[in-house]
Amino acid sequence: MVLDEVRHFSSEGEASEGGQRISAVDRLVEQIRDLVRERGLGIGDQLPTERELGERFQAGRNTVREALQILKAYGIVEVRPKIGAVLSGQHEVAIRKLFAFQNEISPASFLDVQGFRRIIEVGVGDHLILNATAEDLDRLEAINAALIDNPDVEEAARVDFAFHEALVDMAGNKMLSTNYRLLQPLIVQIMRVGKSQRPAQVDTYRAHLEIIRALRDRDRVAYAYLVSRHLEYGLQFVSGS
Amino acid sequence: MVLDEVRHFSSEGEASEGGQRISAVDRLVEQIRDLVRERGLGIGDQLPTERELGERFQAGRNTVREALQILKAYGIVEVRPKIGAVLSGQHEVAIRKLFAFQNEISPASFLDVQGFRRIIEVGVGDHLILNATAEDLDRLEAINAALIDNPDVEEAARVDFAFHEALVDMAGNKMLSTNYRLLQPLIVQIMRVGKSQRPAQVDTYRAHLEIIRALRDRDRVAYAYLVSRHLEYGLQFVSGS
DNA sequence: ATTCATTTTTTTGGTCCAACAAATAGGCGA
DNA sequence: TCGCCTATTTGTTGGACCAAAAAAATGAAT
Numbered sequence: 001m002v003l004d005e006v007r008h009f010s011s012e013g014e015a016s017e018g019g020q021r022i023s024a025v026d027r028l029v030e031q032i033r034d035l036v037r038e039r040g041l042g043i044g045d046q047l048p049t050e051r052e053l054g055e056r057f058q059a060g061r062n063t064v065r066e067a068l069q070i071l072k073a074y075g076i077v078e079v080r081p082k083i084g085a086v087l088s089g090q091h092e093v094a095i096r097k098l099f100a101f102q103n104e105i106s107p108a109s110f111l112d113v114q115g116f117r118r119i120i121e122v123g124v125g126d127h128l129i130l131n132a133t134a135e136d137l138d139r140l141e142a143i144n145a146a147l148i149d150n151p152d153v154e155e156a157a158r159v160d161f162a163f164h165e166a167l168v169d170m171a172g173n174k175m176l177s178t179n180y181r182l183l184q185p186l187i188v189q190i191m192r193v194g195k196s197q198r199p200a201q202v203d204t205y206r207a208h209l210e211i212i213r214a215l216r217d218r219d220r221v222a223y224a225y226l227v228s229r230h231l232e233y234g235l236q237f238v239s240g241s
Numbered sequence: 242m243v244l245d246e247v248r249h250f251s252s253e254g255e256a257s258e259g260g261q262r263i264s265a266v267d268r269l270v271e272q273i274r275d276l277v278r279e280r281g282l283g284i285g286d287q288l289p290t291e292r293e294l295g296e297r298f299q300a301g302r303n304t305v306r307e308a309l310q311i312l313k314a315y316g317i318v319e320v321r322p323k324i325g326a327v328l329s330g331q332h333e334v335a336i337r338k339l340f341a342f343q344n345e346i347s348p349a350s351f352l353d354v355q356g357f358r359r360i361i362e363v364g365v366g367d368h369l370i371l372n373a374t375a376e377d378l379d380r381l382e383a384i385n386a387a388l389i390d391n392p393d394v395e396e397a398a399r400v401d402f403a404f405h406e407a408l409v410d411m412a413g414n415k416m417l418s419t420n421y422r423l424l425q426p427l428i429v430q431i432m433r434v435g436k437s438q439r440p441a442q443v444d445t446y447r448a449h450l451e452i453i454r455a456l457r458d459r460d461r462v463a464y465a466y467l468v469s470r471h472l473e474y475g476l477q478f479v480s481g482s
Numbered sequence: 483a484t485t486c487a488t489t490t491t492t493t494t495g496g497t498c499c500a501a502c503a504a505a506t507a508g509g510c511g512a
Numbered sequence: 513t514c515g516c517c518t519a520t521t522t523g524t525t526g527g528a529c530c531a532a533a534a535a536a537a538t539g540a541a542t
Contacts, residue, residue: 024497025310049521060498062303065523066310069266073314074339081522082506091342098315098336112416119417123360175353176360179420262504265524290494301525306496322495323533 024059028067031057033076036087047077047085073098092178100185113186118231120180121164122224124171129220136170137212144208147201156201157191163208194234207233265300269308272298274317277328288318288326314339333419341426354427359472361421362405363465365412370461377411378453385449388442397442398432404449435475448474 032053041047048056054064068085071077075094077085143163150156161184168180194200207230214222273294282288289297295305309326312318316335318326384404391397402425409421435441448471455463 051521054498061522062306062499063497065303066307066497069307069310070314073311074342076342079522080506081504082520084521095336095339098339101315101317101332109416112414115412115414116416116420119361119364123364171356173353173356175350175357175424179357179423182420182423183416292494295525302495303526304524307524320495322531323493325494 024063025066025070028053028057028059028063029070032067032071041087043087043089045087046083047087049084092181096182096184099182109186110190113183113190114231114234116183117164117180117187118228120176121167121227121231124168124173124176125220125223125227127171128167128215129218129223131172132170132215137215140166140208140212140215144205144212147205147208150201153192153195156195157188160191160195160204161188167211190234203233204230265304266307266311269294269298269300269304270311273308273312282328284328284330286328287324288328290325333422337423337425340423350427351431354424354431355472355475357424358405358421358428359469361409361417362468362472365409365417366461366464366468368412369408369456370459370464372413373411373456378456381407381449381453381456385446385453388446388449391442394433394436397436398429401432401436401445402429408452431475444474445471 032047035041035047039045047053050061050064050068053059054061057064068077068079071085072079073094075088075090075092078088078090079085140163143159143166146159147156147163150159164187165177165180165184169177171177194204207226211223211226211230214220214226273288276282276288280286288294291302291305291309294300295302298305309318309320312326313320314335316329316331316333319329319331320326381404384400384407387400388397388404391400405428406418406422406425410418412418435445448467452464452467452471455467
């Protein structure tokens with residue numbers, strides 16, 4: 001059965017500058033982003049319904065849906081039945097998820113991750129030595145305290161990460177914190193391995209205490225040494241090649 | 242017109258453990274990933290057609306398309322008209338794109354990015370001082386040479402980034418390189434601003450030369466100082482608050 | 483007859499629509 | 513106040529058509 005109404009595509013002027021033909025879906029992604037910017041929408045605000053978006057931007061509902069899937073994968077929106085698409089603050093989560101999407105752990109990446117951490121955590125030392133307040137260090141100690149008598153390996157690994165995360169966050173650099181958190185899944189996995197032995201857990205607790213003490217003493221050499229040693233310690237659990 | 246064949250959904254056992262109902266699209270994403278794993282497909286290999294995937298996994302073509310949009314957003318596949326979906330090695334590119342998706346440049350993030358770079362680039366110093374070969378340094382100089390007499394601001398910024406990227410890559414840490422590259426769009430934008438003035442471009446070239454010299458001399462103190470100063474130099478072009 | 487260029491056919495992604503299923507917000511009544 | 517009902521909206525499917533590109537068929541020239 002032939003439809004009476006035939007749709008005519010690509011009637012737009014086809015800018016002289018060639019470029020690859022932009023798909024309707026990609027165009028919609030941009031248009032929806034613009035819409036959000038125009039209206040100054042924030043997290044929690046909701047977008048028009050799929051049908052409305054389609055009508056507004058001259059696109060079919062399936063096309064709108066495909067665009068929304070992309071926005072969803074990017075963590076920009078979250079779609080709930082009946083409610084529609086609402087602006088979501090899950091952007092960073094999406095990045096993290098994507099980052100760990102096919103990053104299987106290999107012995108080599110163990111070394112890489114620890115090397116990365118060493119550069120970061122030693123690197124923030126200068127700033128921490130100068131600017132860490134007593135409250136900051138108390139907070140570190142509070143986090144560290146949750147490490148002892150924690151029978152759950154998974155939970156202990158999480159606390160361990162929280163300690164190092166807090167350390168990095170104290171540098172007050174958003175990019176730094178974001179990048180460090182990106183490796184969270186990998187780091188936690190390394191920690192999980194280390195935490196399976198009980199004595200190791202106590203060693204971790206003590207190493208953290210020493211690091212805090214170095215910060216209190218504003219001893220940057222000791223800090224750098226202790227952090228390096230602590231991270232190398234974690235490697236001993238990796239079955240070497 | 243009522244369809245003769247009525248589809249019956251959710252006939253699968255509905256695992257006792259509640260959990261949120263998995264959408265058909267998400268299920269398809271997993272199934273396609275499994276398919277790739279099963280067949281041991283690598284980059285460049287192509288997936289079945291959308292219609293085939295739909296038939297194989299009992300899903301409509303639109304559903305398959307939505308799943309493919311997600312895989313595409315993740316950089317797992319690349320869809321070419323007529324060819325179909327082919328496995329893509331653009332995973333990292335996708336991460337980078339996603340990372341820069343809503344990271345608008347603000348004066349604050351300028352500072353953040355430069356601070357992050359300082360920690361990284363200074364941090365790799367120890368390794369470079371010890372392990373950089375003459376060939377490595379020659380390569381750096383070759384890249385740097387492309388900086389002079391380059392009238393195109395965009396191209397000069399790219400070369401500038403390539404220099405710093407090579408520096409970081411020389412550390413031989415994949416995680417480090419990946420994370421550094423993540424900031425590429427932001428860094429290049431900073432550089433673009435700096436390159437708009439001609440004298441700044443020459444200054445950049447000279448600063449790079451000094452850094453290379455410090456590495457040749459295996460002078461770690463000079464290296465750290467020069468890198469820090471070079472990165473701070475870039476900040477002077479940011480219109481302060 | 484073979485080879486190359488051209489035309490036609492087929493295949494496949496891109497887009498849209500109509501229909502129905504499922505979920506739920508919001509109204510309505512007990 | 514509580515529970516039910518309805519209307520609306522997303523979730524999913526099948527079908528139709530278009531455009532582009534590959535594949536196949538055709539034909540001409542050597």
